[in-house]
Amino acid sequence: MLKYQEISIEIEKYIEENALQQGDKLPVLETLMAQFAVSKSTITKSLDLLEKKGIIFQVRGSGIFVRRHKRKGYISLLSNQGFKKDLEDFQITSNIIELDVRTPTEEAAHNLNIEPNADVYYVKRIRYINGQTLCVEESYYNKSIISYLNKEIVSESIFNYIREGLGLKVGFSDSYLHVEKLNDEEANYLGLNKGDPKLYVEGIFHLTNGQPFDFSKVTYNYQQSQFFLQSNGYLL
Amino acid sequence: MLKYQEISIEIEKYIEENALQQGDKLPVLETLMAQFAVSKSTITKSLDLLEKKGIIFQVRGSGIFVRRHKRKGYISLLSNQGFKKDLEDFQITSNIIELDVRTPTEEAAHNLNIEPNADVYYVKRIRYINGQTLCVEESYYNKSIISYLNKEIVSESIFNYIREGLGLKVGFSDSYLHVEKLNDEEANYLGLNKGDPKLYVEGIFHLTNGQPFDFSKVTYNYQQSQFFLQSNGYLL
DNA sequence: TCGATAAATTATACCGGTACAATTACAATA
């Protein structure tokens, strides 16, 4: 583990343990430098990471402050961790409907940047949160990257498996979302009615080297669809 | 303008002008250092900024590559620029229904972190995109920060006015979104039907010093609600 | 020709420094 990552975790833990509130001030840079016995640039990097994550904000000439946000019950849209990470407080389960190797749809092939006749793992599942339907999810995994999958792995955290089991590094993701009306089939899966609101999210997940490995299409139960989102603004 | 910001703009322009595609490689660090005649850390900072904005991604040992994403017609959810910035290609207009000084609702006061009897500017407007209703928007501006507003300013870019006119610096924002069904009034405003899908977004906008100055509640026309979102993953 | 191994390439981590800009605290002044 890198120094600046460790430090950022330490600081986050410190905020947690001391129950610091929005606007509370952290020790100044110089203190932190001394405390962790590293150079200014390393501390700065830790703080930049925390800022990016929305944990703190820094004000020049003034100090470093906690930015406590997150209303309870919201899922953060920022983070590639899949669900397990964000929803530790909740009871998340899932029911795998299909899991097989097949050739991708044209759409999936395009988004995964593979040939139409290449192999993909296809996974269709329903996720539940505290017993309620959360979403219906269809995922296509590039089999030349994700060489093996089974029900056990899929039931646990796929992303963990990709990192730990396969030793791959998850990088960035692009998501596209819009709102529509449910059709019959979707309504059926979610236990809702045709015409009810539907939050639809497409996600393309990439390794750090830029290769897309997962293309997912998710339809959320609107009653469960509370998302959180933050931005730090690029003021150019 | 700071060096690393200028450079990041230059590089972005370079990508644009040379029509570089997803995966195309940029010059290596050393070349960029020489080209812009700055130190490694400055270039690195420019690249980090571009990475944060989703323009590029960097691969250690390999190079710097363009990450071209953005499907056409999607509005980026990340960025504090309000609308004008993201939707330059579109015809955005708005119809201001109300604009006055008043005391905030309890909810608004809470989110703006002000007393219930403090003054706020209240703005209610309908936005149109290419002649279609895009959203109904209610905003509360902390009057002790945004000391003056009028219809002309509101019709133009408020955020520009805040930066240029008032000399304030917009920092970060937190947004919360969920999906519901439209009620009668909302349906009426948007030209839709009661019970139709509703994408509802609450946003709290802060200055760089952490003060919230704008609390907004936006109800989107689901037919127009196509959003884009990206994440760079914090792999700790 | 293929696979393993070594070498070169390339971005990232980390150091420690100077200068500067924004904010805050304080003192002086009216």
Added chain:
DNA sequence: TATTGTAATTGTACCGGTATAATTTATCGA
């Protein structure tokens, strides 16, 4: 008391360096 100017505080920009980890390319051996 309020205001204005000044100094201290504090984070950010930028430099230039060494070492290292990931990747790609070249080299060698079978």
